[in-house]
Amino acid sequence: MDATHKKYLRMNKLPHIWCPGCGDGTIMGSFIRAIDRLGYDKDDVAAVSGIGCSGRITGYLDFNTLHTTHGRALAFATGVKMAKPRLKVFVFMGDGDATAIGGNHLIHSCRRNIDITAIIFNNNIYGMTGGQYSPTTPRDKYATTAPYGTTDPHFDIAKLCIGAGASYVARGTSYHAKMLTDLIVAGAEHKGFSVIEIITHCPVNFGRRNELETPVDMLLWQKDHAVRMAKAEKMTADELADRFIIGELHKADIPEYVEEYDRLIERVQRGDTGRG
Amino acid sequence: MANAKLLQGNEACVFGALAAGVRFFAGYPITPSTEIANIFARELPKLGGKFMQMEDEIASMGAVIGASCTGVKAITATSGPGFSLKQENIGFAAEAEIPCVIIDVMRYGPSTGLPTKSSQGDFMQARWGTHGDHAIIVIAPYTAREAYRETGRAVNMSERYRIPVIILMDEILGHLRERVEFKEEDVVTVVDRKGPAPGVPYLPFEDTDDLIPPFAGFGDGYRYHITGLIHDKTGFPTNDPETINQVMRRMNGKLDRYRDEIVKVKYVDVDDADILIIAFGSVARAAEEVVRSMKKAGKRVGLLRPVTLWPFPDKEIRKAASGKKAVIVPEMNLGQMVREVERAVAGEAPIYPLNKIDGELITPHEISDLIKEIL
Amino acid sequence: MAKKNFGITVDRKICKSCGICVAFCPVSVFTTDHDDKAVVTYPEKCTGCRQCELLCPDYCIDVEEIAHG
Ligand SMILES: Cc1ncc(C[n+]2csc(CCOP(=O)(O)OP(=O)(O)O)c2C)c(N)n1
Ligand code: SF4
Ligand code: SF4
Numbered sequence: 216m217d218a219t220h221k222k223y224l225r226m227n228k229l230p231h232i233w234c235p236g237c238g239d240g241t242i243m244g245s246f247i248r249a250i251d252r253l254g255y256d257k258d259d260v261a262a263v264s265g266i267g268c269s270g271r272i273t274g275y276l277d278f279n280t281l282h283t284t285h286g287r288a289l290a291f292a293t294g295v296k297m298a299k300p301r302l303k304v305f306v307f308m309g310d311g312d313a314t315a316i317g318g319n320h321l322i323h324s325c326r327r328n329i330d331i332t333a334i335i336f337n338n339n340i341y342g343m344t345g346g347q348y349s350p351t352t353p354r355d356k357y358a359t360t361a362p363y364g365t366t367d368p369h370f371d372i373a374k375l376c377i378g379a380g381a382s383y384v385a386r387g388t389s390y391h392a393k394m395l396t397d398l399i400v401a402g403a404e405h406k407g408f409s410v411i412e413i414i415t416h417c418p419v420n421f422g423r424r425n426e427l428e429t430p431v432d433m434l435l436w437q438k439d440h441a442v443r444m445a446k447a448e449k450m451t452a453d454e455l456a457d458r459f460i461i462g463e464l465h466k467a468d469i470p471e472y473v474e475e476y477d478r479l480i481e482r483v484q485r486g487d488t489g490r491g
Numbered sequence: 492m493a494n495a496k497l498l499q500g501n502e503a504c505v506f507g508a509l510a511a512g513v514r515f516f517a518g519y520p521i522t523p524s525t526e527i528a529n530i531f532a533r534e535l536p537k538l539g540g541k542f543m544q545m546e547d548e549i550a551s552m553g554a555v556i557g558a559s560c561t562g563v564k565a566i567t568a569t570s571g572p573g574f575s576l577k578q579e580n581i582g583f584a585a586e587a588e589i590p591c592v593i594i595d596v597m598r599y600g601p602s603t604g605l606p607t608k609s610s611q612g613d614f615m616q617a618r619w620g621t622h623g624d625h626a627i628i629v630i631a632p633y634t635a636r637e638a639y640r641e642t643g644r645a646v647n648m649s650e651r652y653r654i655p656v657i658i659l660m661d662e663i664l665g666h667l668r669e670r671v672e673f674k675e676e677d678v679v680t681v682v683d684r685k686g687p688a689p690g691v692p693y694l695p696f697e698d699t700d701d702l703i704p705p706f707a708g709f710g711d712g713y714r715y716h717i718t719g720l721i722h723d724k725t726g727f728p729t730n731d732p733e734t735i736n737q738v739m740r741r742m743n744g745k746l747d748r749y750r751d752e753i754v755k756v757k758y759v760d761v762d763d764a765d766i767l768i769i770a771f772g773s774v775a776r777a778a779e780e781v782v783r784s785m786k787k788a789g790k791r792v793g794l795l796r797p798v799t800l801w802p803f804p805d806k807e808i809r810k811a812a813s814g815k816k817a818v819i820v821p822e823m824n825l826g827q828m829v830r831e832v833e834r835a836v837a838g839e840a841p842i843y844p845l846n847k848i849d850g851e852l853i854t855p856h857e858i859s860d861l862i863k864e865i866l
Numbered sequence: 867m868a869k870k871n872f873g874i875t876v877d878r879k880i881c882k883s884c885g886i887c888v889a890f891c892p893v894s895v896f897t898t899d900h901d902d903k904a905v906v907t908y909p910e911k912c913t914g915c916r917q918c919e920l921l922c923p924d925y926c927i928d929v930e931e932i933a934h935g
């Protein structure tokens with residue numbers, strides 16, 4: 216542990232509860248390095264999470280932390296940001312948290328373009344409840360609720376968020392730890408709703424059931440299947456078929472929600488109702 | 492507060508909340524509560540406050556709690572189906588002791604029910620809608636004037652005790668437009684939540700003598716953890732049986748400690764009555780009419796009107812009901828409050844339920860008919 | 867230019883034996899002990915890339931450049 220860990224983590228809460236080799240710990244490391252680089256005052260950061268293994272991250276971060284209900288982290292965070300805009304708000308969600316039970320809040324946060332950075336731990340499984348399939352579990356994978364393989368089609372989280380209007384969308388992995396820090400920094404500096412989908416690994420509840428026996432196997436899979444944007448642009452659709460692209464996928468400069476509402480307040484207080 | 496006004500119950504709630512310092516509303520439209528959202532949308536920006544129409548009631552409740560975590564006074568309003576959706580997050584507010592107010596303008600249910608018809612079917616849900624033991628306060632005004640004052644009181648109680656407060660309105664009361672003359676006692680004073688004491692380490696869920704831990708807003712320089720998991724006084728999750736027991740008893744104990752401050756009951760001609768009516772909300776208006784007309788007819792009928800529904804005013808009811816010839820409990824449901832009345836009265840007087848579930852208000856006539864039958 | 871030297875420490879108490887550092891150190895600095903915990907066996911090979919530090923999910927590893935006297 217170095218000075219960054221000691222500065223941003225609640226040291227008396229460590230070691231964390233995550234299983235050996237779980238990606239969540241690695242992601243938390245990348246995140247605090249991002250905060251360090253951003254230079255935010257710890258008192259000005261609010262970290263909000265949902266329920267799941269990933270949701271436990273807020274217990275370890277030495278910020279204003281809010282561990283909410285399953286799927287609802289973005290709703291709580293929206294209230295935090297609207298009520299105190301100077302706070303830098305980060306939201307941590309699992310794939311089930313963000314796209315199943317919380318899917319509605321995710322797309323509407325994208326639509327509003329509220330200045331929050333959403334970090335989605337996509338381990339393709341419900342980790343905390345013991346390995347049930349999630350909306351991002353690929354076809355023909357095994358889960359405790361898919362003992363014969365999944366029949367559900369799955370979501371592409373990044374595409375979903377781009378479609379819903381998020382103004383910054385990036386995808387990283389728990390393997391590309393340095394790049395992940397860069398993406399979180401860029402997402403946080405972007406004004407508007409930023410989504411960072413992290414392809415991560417749950418060795419215990421996904422890997423073991425799906426022929427990726429160890430954390431190392433899972434990270435090797437990420438290494439072999441992730442393609443950086445620049446490289447992907449030179450590849451054919453066939454070559455990209457079972458791979459995924461990492462890096463900044465989408466960036467748009469559109470009005471941010473809190474600022475727009477503040478403008479409305481200013482206008483109404485001047486007596487201008489906008490109706491001429 | 493300007494003096495005479497023509498106010499709807501729903502409208503009165505908004506102005507009461509604003510007077511108490513509410514500056515954040517999040518909601519989702521639903522009949523018969525929608526006017527509340529409409530008026531907040533119009534009024535809040537004028538005061539520099541914020542209105543949000545969220546994607547659903549679950550999100551609305553979440554946003555209200557999030558806003559309150561920063562120290563801003565926050566409120567939401569809904570009705571039946573939306574009230575059901577809010578329940579999980581109301582439980583979060585109870586467990587994390589986050590001040591917030593929820594207005595439920597009752598409509599007939601279950602399910603989509605009768606969106607435009609009145610009901611008192613959420614009496615039990617308001618108390619026990621979320622899972623687990625939890626502290627919650629429920630208030631039921633009966634006029635627009637009282638809706639103003641009681642919404643203000645609800646906000647203040649929530650801030651003071653760190654307990655979510657529910658205001659149970661009903662469709663009739665919400666939509667009835669009446670002339671309101673505000674008097675001295677209607678002035679809503681502003682109560683702020685207690686902050687951390689300077690110079691001592693901050694324990695966000697401290698076991699203080701008054702049972703109410705001091706509240707620090709996000710961004711105020713106290714970094715701490717809020718969770719819906721059962722937590723110790725530092726705010727972090729615990730599995731230790733002794734701690735769980737201690738913390739949960741403190742939280743729930745606030746209701747007992749402050750019970751007499753919270754409970755509010757109004758009496759009309761109760762002392763020398765032979766017959767006691769116990770009614771709340773718009774049904775109490777019909778009951779008041781019965782008391783008047785019966786008095787003219789030389790019959791001694793009194794009304795006990797709980798303004799606070801939960802904690803249930805059992806002491807007051809037992810005292811008022813003891814020895815009466817009959818206690819009549821009219822309500823627009825199949826008998827919810829009457830169970831509490833039975834528990835409170837404990838056999839000291841015969842109890843007659845009067846239930847109506849067709850979406851129409853119980854009329855004075857229906858109550859007097861029952862009285863005549865009993866006499 | 868002289869080759870840089872690095873001091874690598876593994877906090878054995880908190881190592882969860884996941885094998886990540888062992889597998890991903892490009893120059894195989896680590897081996898494992900009887901509990902599968904990471905052991906710094908060939909520190910002289912270390913290039914200071916910090917991949918082990920970045921990937922260890924439990925922040926057990928510290929890599930520090932050793933100043934030359
Ligand atoms: C309303 C509600 N439904 C179900 C659950 C049970 N539950 C807890 S975590 C979880 C899924 C976790 O999966 P994910 O969101 O992907 O997070 P992970 O554990 O994989 O990080 C579920 C279903 C709950 N806590 N609340
Ligand atoms: S169950 Fe999976 S996601 Fe949860 S801590 Fe263990 S490895 Fe990580
Ligand atoms: S990566 Fe960390 S936890 Fe895993 S074996 Fe290496 S030192 Fe131990």
Ligand code: SF4
Nearest residue numbers: 891912913915916918
């Ligand atoms: S810094 Fe790089 S070379 Fe050195 S031990 Fe770690 S992974 Fe191996």
Ligand SMILES: [Mg+2]
Nearest residue numbers: 309310340342
């Ligand atoms: Mg998951």
